[in-house]
Amino acid sequence: MTSLRSTLGNLAGRRVFLTGHSGFKGSWMVALLRQLGAEVHGYALRASSLPNLAVLADIGGMLASETIADIRDAAALHTAMAQARPNLVIHMAAQALVRQSYADPIETWSTNVMGTVNLLEAARSVPGIAGIVVVTTDKCYDNRGWEWGYRETDALGGHDPYSASKAATELVAQSYRKSFFDGAGVLVATARAGNVIGGGDWSEDRLVADAARAAASQNILTVRNPAATRPWQHVLDCLSGYLTLGNALLAGDRHAATAFNFGPDTADNVSVGELLTRLAQHWPELQWQVEGQANAPHEAAFLYLDSSRARRDLHWQSRWTLDKALQQTAGWYRAVAQDSSAAASLMATQIDEYLQ
Secondary structure, three states, X not given: OOOXXXXXXXXXXXXXXXXXXXXXXXXXXXXXXXXXXXXXXXXXXXXXXXOOHHXXXXXXXXXXXXXXXXXXXXXXXXXXXXXXXXXXXXXXOOOOOHHHHHHOHHHHHHHHHHHHHHXXXXXXXXXXXXXXXXXXXXXXXXXXOOOOOEOOOOOEOOOOHHHHHHHHHHHHHHHHHHHHHHHHOOEEEEEEEOEEEOOXXXXXXXXXXXXXXXXXXXXXXXXXXXXXXXXEEEHHHHHHHHHHHHHHHHOXXXXXXXXXEEOOOHHHEEXXXXXXXXXXXXXXOOOEEEOOOOXXXXXXXXXXXXXXXXXXXXXXXXXXOHHHHHHHHHHHHHHHHHOHHHHHHHHHHHHHHHHO
């Protein structure tokens, strides 16, 4: 396998405007881009979870500039992007939790749909942008319970407000691509990834984040649906997909201006119960049990991505198996539980190993 550092070498010295940099995935993206030599300009709300990866790892200190503002604030977004003068825009800011979307659907729709509209409107008036990657989700598909992978040509949809808003985000990106950016020579692509795991996720209602809280407090993790199957992958596998796509856009590859799935190999598409059983092998403090919940919001039982297009057209592939991802994830949380000041160095070490 070739070095990813050399494959993504074109990102060195490039100016990248990244929304959502204060989140779990966003923090890892900043650290990864910095190791690749990019100049990163961040735009996001202030990190809210406790503990928080962006704070522990001093992600703000890795940025060339940082704007703390809402993606729904069109004026602030335009000003920040114009000042950054990016070559590449990566849009990751979102309301990303399914259950939160039931609690506050208006916030979810306005953030995910109109936030994306604001971003693309700002990009229309900022010169020098070569490519835009809009990050959505594997949940943007009309989930029919198939036991085979969804492809980029399959129907979009969504039962819950989060999934539906991300399907709508895909349509927004497609519309702007065809209406405005194709003629302007700016390449726009969307990226759909599965459930990511990795050190530093403390968001509410996420499986590994809940496991980390339970292990740290010596409580037993309760699980609603152990049979639910998801495409699990390490956060660095997911982000390497986004950057491989962004790199193609920077290189002027018009065939890359479309939608791409970035999911794990078939063997790593496992149930919640199996994931926790395997995670506990690397995390002795972790204990879990099944606990039913009456009137729980709808959740899809099975979801799998077909990433053939990314492998064929972008030469992207997962670099870490699920067991490797679980080992790295458990090791990160256990080490930070002993010494919280090690968060950034652990990220750097894992990124360096991944890039080789």
